Amino acid sequence: MTGTEEAAGAGQDRQVRVVLVDDHRMFRTGVRAEIGETGRTGIDVVGEADDVEQAVTVVTATRPDVVLLDVHLPGGGGVEVLRRCAPLMTEGADGAAAVRFLALSVSDAAEDVIGVIRGGARGYVTKTITGTDLVAAIFRVADGDAVFSPRLAGFVLDAFAATDTPPVDEDLDRLTQREREVLRLIARGYAYKEIAKQLFISVKTVESHVSAVLRKLQLSNRHELTRWATARRLV
Structure with missing residues (x-):
């Protein structure tokens, strides 16, 4: 059974609560249409946000399993959302599960990938991903796995393997x-x-x-x- 099939099967047994964070309403609508058919995918979209302030408010209020996070957002970008939501990335004292973040961006730039991973995101996929693969990625991140689009993982491995700080440009x-x-x-x-x-x-x-x-x-x-x-x- 493939990872996608496993994710689809898992969706029949449980619900993964997701928040969409992207500053383009039409894109959020498209993603919701792809992943939001709860009965089919097992994913429940519980909130949306289009900037940093709104993202922090919605994520804090809903405490979803996974946040689909755009890298470039008004108010400081995805890295700022991660910084302000850092306390939610660990299990709460009340037993609430940790919130996990999956970056979903048009950018495939190394500095963007490394920035959000250093900030605490569990993975990074580009917006060329198919709806089926995105559903599978959401379930994997919800389970604690790290997920990357092809070739992006290399950026992270290179960055964290480096012993010297890269020169500032x-x-x-x-x-x-x-x-x-x-x-x-x-x-x-x-x-x-x-x-x-x-x-x-x-x-x-x-x-x-x-x-x-x-x-x-x-x-x-x-x-x-x-x-x-x-x-x-x-x-």
Whole structure:
């Protein structure tokens, strides 16, 4: 029996309570449609949130089994949610089970993966995951396993195996997480419309992020930007 089949079978015997945290309502609606058929999957979506403050409030109030957490959120991002919800990640004095977090993001950047895992998340999957595989991942995380999309686990192994602290890149640190996402996609050759679709933002917002990146890095055009990102192995 595969892991997916095992998860589906487990869903017939128990319910996993889930909170969805993502700042795009349409995406949350899509995920709920994929995983929220309680009778079929054994998953019960008990709450939603679209920013850090709301996420902390909803998770604290509902104390779900698993939180599906986007990395990039208004108010400080997924790492801030993890920091503020840290007391919930251990079993409560009242016997309440620990809340476990599974990052679900469009980003496959090493720094994003490592950041949320250091923050306490039990896994990290990208938004290209199928609904069936996401259900299986939720059950595995609820059981205490670590779950990663292919190749992302390598980032974590490399990071935690390293004995030296990586050098700080002051130029990169000037960029916000969203600007880094846009930078990486531009460097990979994506058009503005493709980036907008992948990040669930408008083309105008993409243009604004690109302008900000060029200004902060003191670059003139996307070709220089691509060379800059390639030299730092960000592509």
